[in-house]
Amino acid sequence: MTRKQKRLAIIGGGVGFLTLAVLLVMFAFSQAIAYFYVPSDLAKADVPPGTRIRLGGLVEAGSVKRGDGKTVTFTVTDTLGQVPVTYTGILPDLFREGQGVVTEGTFVAGSSVFVADSVLAKHDETYMPKDVADRLKAQGVELSGKETVR
Amino acid sequence: MIIELGHYALVLALATAFVQAALPILGSRLNDRALMELASSAAVACFLLVAFSFAVLTFAYVTSDFSVRNVWENSHSLKPLIYKISGVWGNHEGSMLLWLLILVFFSALVATFGRNLPETLKANVLAVQAWIAVAFTLFILLTSNPFARLIPAPGEGKDLNPILQDVGLAIHPPLLYLGYVGFSVCFSFAIAALIEGRIDAAWARWVRPWTLAAWTFLTAGISMGSYWAYYELGWGGWWFWDPVENASFMPWLAGTALLHSALVMEKREALKIWTVLLAIMTFSLSLLGTFLVRSGVLTSVHAFATDPTRGIFILAILVFFIGGAFSLFAFRASRLKAGGIFAPISREGALVFNNLILTTATATVLTGTLYPLVLEALTGDKISVGPPFFNMTFGLLMLPLLFAVPFGPLLAWKRGDLMGVAQRLFAAVAVGLVVGCIYYYVMNGGPILALFGIALGVYLIVGSLTDLALRSGLGKVTGNVAWRRFSGLPRSAFGTALAHIGLGVTLIGIVAVTAFETETVVEMKPGMTVDAGGYTLRFDGMRNGSGPNYSEESGHFTIMSGGVVVADIWSSKRLYQARRMPTTEAGIRTFGLSQLYVSLGDQISEGGIVVRIWWKPMILCIWGGTLFMMAGGFVSLSDRRLRVGAPTRAKRPKTVPVGAAE
Numbered sequence: 001m002t003r004k005q006k007r008l009a010i011i012g013g014g015v016g017f018l019t020l021a022v023l024l025v026m027f028a029f030s031q032a033i034a035y036f037y038v039p040s041d042l043a044k045a046d047v048p049p050g051t052r053i054r055l056g057g058l059v060e061a062g063s064v065k066r067g068d069g070k071t072v073t074f075t076v077t078d079t080l081g082q083v084p085v086t087y088t089g090i091l092p093d094l095f096r097e098g099q100g101v102v103t104e105g106t107f108v109a110g111s112s113v114f115v116a117d118s119v120l121a122k123h124d125e126t127y128m129p130k131d132v133a134d135r136l137k138a139q140g141v142e143l144s145g146k147e148t149v150r
Numbered sequence: 151m152i153i154e155l156g157h158y159a160l161v162l163a164l165a166t167a168f169v170q171a172a173l174p175i176l177g178s179r180l181n182d183r184a185l186m187e188l189a190s191s192a193a194v195a196c197f198l199l200v201a202f203s204f205a206v207l208t209f210a211y212v213t214s215d216f217s218v219r220n221v222w223e224n225s226h227s228l229k230p231l232i233y234k235i236s237g238v239w240g241n242h243e244g245s246m247l248l249w250l251l252i253l254v255f256f257s258a259l260v261a262t263f264g265r266n267l268p269e270t271l272k273a274n275v276l277a278v279q280a281w282i283a284v285a286f287t288l289f290i291l292l293t294s295n296p297f298a299r300l301i302p303a304p305g306e307g308k309d310l311n312p313i314l315q316d317v318g319l320a321i322h323p324p325l326l327y328l329g330y331v332g333f334s335v336c337f338s339f340a341i342a343a344l345i346e347g348r349i350d351a352a353w354a355r356w357v358r359p360w361t362l363a364a365w366t367f368l369t370a371g372i373s374m375g376s377y378w379a380y381y382e383l384g385w386g387g388w389w390f391w392d393p394v395e396n397a398s399f400m401p402w403l404a405g406t407a408l409l410h411s412a413l414v415m416e417k418r419e420a421l422k423i424w425t426v427l428l429a430i431m432t433f434s435l436s437l438l439g440t441f442l443v444r445s446g447v448l449t450s451v452h453a454f455a456t457d458p459t460r461g462i463f464i465l466a467i468l469v470f471f472i473g474g475a476f477s478l479f480a481f482r483a484s485r486l487k488a489g490g491i492f493a494p495i496s497r498e499g500a501l502v503f504n505n506l507i508l509t510t511a512t513a514t515v516l517t518g519t520l521y522p523l524v525l526e527a528l529t530g531d532k533i534s535v536g537p538p539f540f541n542m543t544f545g546l547l548m549l550p551l552l553f554a555v556p557f558g559p560l561l562a563w564k565r566g567d568l569m570g571v572a573q574r575l576f577a578a579v580a581v582g583l584v585v586g587c588i589y590y591y592v593m594n595g596g597p598i599l600a601l602f603g604i605a606l607g608v609y610l611i612v613g614s615l616t617d618l619a620l621r622s623g624l625g626k627v628t629g630n631v632a633w634r635r636f637s638g639l640p641r642s643a644f645g646t647a648l649a650h651i652g653l654g655v656t657l658i659g660i661v662a663v664t665a666f667e668t669e670t671v672v673e674m675k676p677g678m679t680v681d682a683g684g685y686t687l688r689f690d691g692m693r694n695g696s697g698p699n700y701s702e703e704s705g706h707f708t709i710m711s712g713g714v715v716v717a718d719i720w721s722s723k724r725l726y727q728a729r730r731m732p733t734t735e736a737g738i739r740t741f742g743l744s745q746l747y748v749s750l751g752d753q754i755s756e757g758g759i760v761v762r763i764w765w766k767p768m769i770l771c772i773w774g775g776t777l778f779m780m781a782g783g784f785v786s787l788s789d790r791r792l793r794v795g796a797p798t799r800a801k802r803p804k805t806v807p808v809g810a811a812e
Contacts, residue, residue, distance in 0.1 A: 009494045014506050021510045024543050025517055032539040036532035054534050066752070070671045070760050089671050090751035090762045093384075093723070093732040104534070134532075 038135045039081035049109035056102040087116040156206025157297035163199035164287040170280035174273035189276035190261035197258035217303035220296045226309035228699045236320035237310045243296035252331045274342035285467045293460045309728030318378030329368025330436045335360040337433030340426045347485040354416035365405045366783030373776035384734030384749040386764045391540040396519040397439030404432040407508035410501045434472040496566040500558040507551040514543040556613025582609030603661030610654030614647040645786025652778025659771025668765045675758040683765025686710045700724045721748040743770040
C-alpha cells in the first residue's frame, strides 16, 4: 500500500466507526430514554402502555398501603392530578408521605395504575428531586423542605 | 486565630500562584534562567501554603470548632475521629480545598522530580499548572470560603450526611482527585508544548509517568467509589450510569486512550498532534466532571450545595481553560511536525484502533450525560437517560476493542501479521470457550450471551499471558532460559499484561453478576427460611442497638448450606440523631468471589420484616480486576524507561522513580 492508501484506510475505518456510533446513539435515544411527567401532564399527554416514563410528584398523605408485605401502593399527586402507583420491592429510606418522589416504570394496557419498577431513592433529607421541585414550583405548590422532616 | 492563619495562607498561596503563573513564562521568552527557576520554588511554596491551610481546616474539624461555619454545617462533636477528619472533604468547600491541595501537590512533584526536564519546558509546565491553581484558589476564596466564621458559635454541629460517615469517604475522594487532578500535569505539558511549538518523543516519555500515575489513581478512585456505593446504599448495584459516575468515568476512558497514544508517540514519533489533543481533552473532561458534580446542575450525594454563583464561576473556569486550550491547539498544532507513517495492521494501527474506540465510547457517554441537560435548557422537556442507553451504545461499541486487546501487544511495530497473531491467540480463544462452556454448564444454563461473555473475559486473560509466554520463548527454549528471559522482560510488559488481565477479570465479574444474579424480595418472620445462591437463610429476629450518633435496628440471619450453619449476617437500618435521617446498612457475606447481600425494608406486624436478598455470583471479580489494573499501573511506573530522570540511556544509577513519590 502507498502512503496515501494507508492514510485513507485509517481515515475510512475511523469515519465508518464514528458513523456507526452516531447511528447507535440515535437509535438508543429513540428507544432507551424515559420522559419525565407529573400526574397532571398525563391527562394531556397520551402515553401509550408499555412506554417507560418517569412519574414524579408528592406521595399523597394517607395513600400508602402495603399489600402482602412487599407490594406497596400509593398515590402520586401534583395537587392537580393523581396517579395510583404500585411497586414491589423495598422503598428507599427517605420515602415518606407528603414528600417528593420519582418513580420509573410503565402503564399496563387497560389500567390506569402505574407499575413502577424503581422508586428513586434520595441521598439526603434536604434533597427534593429537582425535576419534581421545578414542576411543583411552576404549579404554585408550596414545598416543605427539611423542616417537615424533623 | 489559627483559622484566620489558614485563610491567610490561602491568600498567600494565591499570590504565589500568580507569580508562578506569570514570571516563568516571561523567563522562557527572555531566556532568563533566574525567572524560569523561580517556577520550582514558587510551586513548592504554594504547596506548603495550601497544605498548611488544609491542615488548619482539619484542625478545626478535629477540635469541633463550631465557630467555623463549615465545621458547624458538616460535623458533630460525637462523630468518631476518622469521620471528623474525612469530613473535611465531605462538603463543598473542603472538597474544593482538597482539589486544590492535590493540584499544587502535583505541581510541587513536577518541580521536585522534573530536574531533567528542559528548563523552558519545565517553566512553562509549572506556569500552566499555576494558572489552574489561580483559578481554583480564586474560586475557593471568592465563592466557597471554608474558613468563614459563625458568631456566636453554636454549641453543637449539624452533623455530616450519614451516608458519608463511612471509611469510604476517607479513601474514595482523595484517590479520585489524585487521578482527576493528576491529569492536569498532562494538560500542562500539552499546553507547554503548544506554547513552545515543539514536541518530540522525549516529551511523550516525560508525560507518560504522570499519565500512568493519574490513571492508576483514577482507576482506584472509581473502583473504590463503586464498591462504596454497592455496600453503603443498600440497592445492591455497583454501577448506575449516574451522571456523577460518568463524570469520573469519562476522564478515565480518555486517560486510557492517552496512555496508549503516548506509547505510539514515544516509540514511533507518530500521533503527536493527536496525543496533545487527547491530553487536553482528558483534563477538560476532569474539569467538566468537577463542574457537573460541584455546580449543582445535577442532584446527587456529591452535589453538596446549590449556590448559582458557584456554578457560574466553575463554568467560567471551564470555558476559559477548555476554550483557551482548544484555541491554542487550533493556532499552534500546525507547527508541530507530523510523525511517521505505519501500515493499518501494526502495533501502531492497533493502538489507533484502541484510541478510536475509546474516544468514541467517551463521546457516547458524554452525549448521554449532557443530553438531558441540553434538552431541558432548549425545550424544557425533562428526560432521564439511564442504563439501557449506555448498555446499548457504550456496551456495543466497546465489544470490538475487547476482542482486539490481546492482539495489540502481539503485533509488530510498523507492519504486523494479523493471521500470525490470530494463530498465536488460538489457544486463548479455545481456553476461553471451554471455560465459558464449563461455567455455563455449572450454572445450569442461563442466557447464551453469558457463555460468550465469560469466554471473552478468559480469552483476555489467557491472551495477555500469551504475550508474556511468547516473549520469554516458552516451549521453544529450555525452561531455564525461558525463565531468565521472562524475568528479564521490561516491567512495562508486565504492566501491560496485568492491566489487560484486570480488564478480563472485571469483565467476567460484570457478565456473571448481570447474567446469574438472583434477587428475592420476601416478607419474613422469625424462623422463616429463604433460599439464595445455593444457601438457605434463616431470619432469627430483630435487635435494637445504638452507636455514637445513631440508633439502629438490626436483623440477624443464619446462613446454612445443606442443613449446616456456615455463617451469619447482620443487616440494619440506622437512624442518625442529628439529622433524623435513616440509612440502610446492608449485610454482606462473602463466599469465595461471590456475595450474599441482605438489606432490610419496612417492618410489618408480628416481628416480621420485608427483606431483599441478592445472590451476587463472582461479583468480587469486578473490583478484583481493577486491582490488577492498578498493579499494572504501578509495575509500569517502576519501569526504568519511564523514570522522569532518565530521558536517555545515560548511566544514572540512583534516579528516583516517580512512583516512589506517591
